[in-house]
Amino acid sequence: MTAVKVLIAFYSRNGSTEALAQAIAEGAQAEGAEVRLRRVRDFVAEEVIQSVPGWAANRDRMHAQYEAPTGGDAEWADAIVFGSPTRFGNVSSELKSFVDSLGGLWFQGKLNGKVGSAFCSTSTRHGGNESTNITMFNFMAHLGLIVVPLGYADPAMFRGAGTPYGASSVSGQDNTPPSEDDLEVARYQGRRTAKVARLLSAAE
Structure with missing residues (x-):
């Protein structure tokens, strides 16, 4: 049986969203998925980048490690998982720029029926982790994706990590990396997304 294909398109500045993206990839791969990790x-x-400590170094490292997502990646994928740090309770402009580049595929209907899911990170508690994930549901609906939230279908969701809308973490002012519970929720998200994509592919 052909493996389902999962694109994880994310933006990360300090590495928190990146760590969640990697855990989602691990979960999807555990379900047998082929994964493409892409950083916008x-x-x-x-x-501006040089004025913020660590930004340039992180950017250069991640640019060397990850390709930028393309429309070709989105067309290739059976499932697209979008990840973003929160910007004033909303998605980052960097990730949104990738979404906005998908207009041609949207117009051709080439994204209809693919699976979509969302995850994010914030620097403060109640800094918009739920609203940012829900905001991504809006553009996924317009693209024709079948949105897959997390619900509470895994024990990891009952340990106070993540949200029912998607994985998340809080880095604080010292860029604390995601906790093990945060990463376990992200792995669950990868498994769940890949499983739903596989079931939908089998039904076609």
Whole structure:
């Protein structure tokens, strides 16, 4: 049986969203999925990037490690998982720029029926982790994706990590990495997304 194909398209500045993306990839691969991890590119002015400690170094490291997502990746995938840090309770402009680039595929109907899911990270508690994930549901609906939230179908969800809308973590002002519970929720999200995509593919 052909493996389902999962695209994880994310933006990360300090590594928190990246860590969740990697855990989602692990979960999807545990379900037998083929995974593409892609980091969208920064587009703010270089002087802004250089003014924030660690931003340039993290950018350069992640650019070397991950390709940028493309429309070809989205067309290839059976499932697309979008990840973003929270920006004032909303999705980052970097990730949204990738979404906005998918207009041609949307117009051709080539994304209809694919699975979609969302995850995010915030720097403060109640900093918009739920609203950011839900915001991504909006554009997934417009793209024609079948949205897969997490619900409470795994024990990891009852340990106070993540949200029923998607995995998340809180980094604080010291860039604390996701906890093991946060990562376990993300792995569950990868498994769940890949499983739903496989079931939908088998039904076609």
